[in-house]
Amino acid sequence: MDAFGLDVGGSGIKGAPVDLETGELTAERVRIKTPRPATPEAIVDTAVEVVSRSGWEGPVGCGFPAVIKNGVAQTAANIEQEAIGFDFQRHLEKGLGEPVRMINDADAAGLAEMRWGAGREVGGVVLMLTLGTGIGTALFVGGKLVPNTELGHIELHGGDAELYAADAARKREDLSWNEYAGRLDEYLRAVEDLLWPDLIVVGGGISKKSEKFIPSLTARTKVVPAEMLNEAGIAGAALAGTDEAAGYLPSPPR
Numbered sequence: 001m002d003a004f005g006l007d008v009g010g011s012g013i014k015g016a017p018v019d020l021e022t023g024e025l026t027a028e029r030v031r032i033k034t035p036r037p038a039t040p041e042a043i044v045d046t047a048v049e050v051v052s053r054s055g056w057e058g059p060v061g062c063g064f065p066a067v068i069k070n071g072v073a074q075t076a077a078n079i080e081q082e083a084i085g086f087d088f089q090r091h092l093e094k095g096l097g098e099p100v101r102m103i104n105d106a107d108a109a110g111l112a113e114m115r116w117g118a119g120r121e122v123g124g125v126v127l128m129l130t131l132g133t134g135i136g137t138a139l140f141v142g143g144k145l146v147p148n149t150e151l152g153h154i155e156l157h158g159g160d161a162e163l164y165a166a167d168a169a170r171k172r173e174d175l176s177w178n179e180y181a182g183r184l185d186e187y188l189r190a191v192e193d194l195l196w197p198d199l200i201v202v203g204g205g206i207s208k209k210s211e212k213f214i215p216s217l218t219a220r221t222k223v224v225p226a227e228m229l230n231e232a233g234i235a236g237a238a239l240a241g242t243d244e245a246a247g248y249l250p251s252p253p254r
């Protein structure tokens, strides 16, 4: 069975149908540049356009780079502040005429890794990181997601950790791989002091070059690269939009 995943990012809004058995995209993904200014309404219109260009009809799951509670964005670290309080789920449902499930983008990538990638059949405490513009985190305990962990924003050297250790910091400051690995290492040590995970999965575009930094990490926890690479966000969002996600999600609060 196919499901449809959308991944809203700072530079592009991407979507594709996904085979729920394998996690693979079953058609070429459609990508449209994130509108400028990225008002919530413009994001919704563009996301609707991605789905219609894909010719998809049916439920949709959508990953978004913010804390999401009941379809509503609660934070805006790397996106327009107007997103805060905006009910993306309701607006997308209206625009598409289909049921939509919104989820944090790193949580979506984490779901994909747990189901099809590096976290497959791994129990215990698994932490997935997405290193990109920011640092996204997805925490799984016994295979179940603890939604909306925002461990990219812990304090490191008196500032926001993601400004220090995200892949964007490496590019902005033109760091060597060695320098960057040192920063990531400091970040991982700070996180593992708080959580003591059993496995850390490193994702985001940078995971394609994991051999350049993973071997020099000194963190206690086993660190492995994500296996789904760039498509994790879309695949996990697609899963989130289906009933099959229930096995990975906590029961809703009463």
Ligand code: BGC
Residues within 6 Å of the ligand: 064, 065, 066, 067, 075, 077, 078, 104, 105, 106, 107, 130, 133, 134, 135, 136, 137, 150, 152, 162
């Ligand atoms: C946001 C997270 C998001 C991450 C990756 C962070 O700045 O606070 O919600 O998951 O970036 O996009």
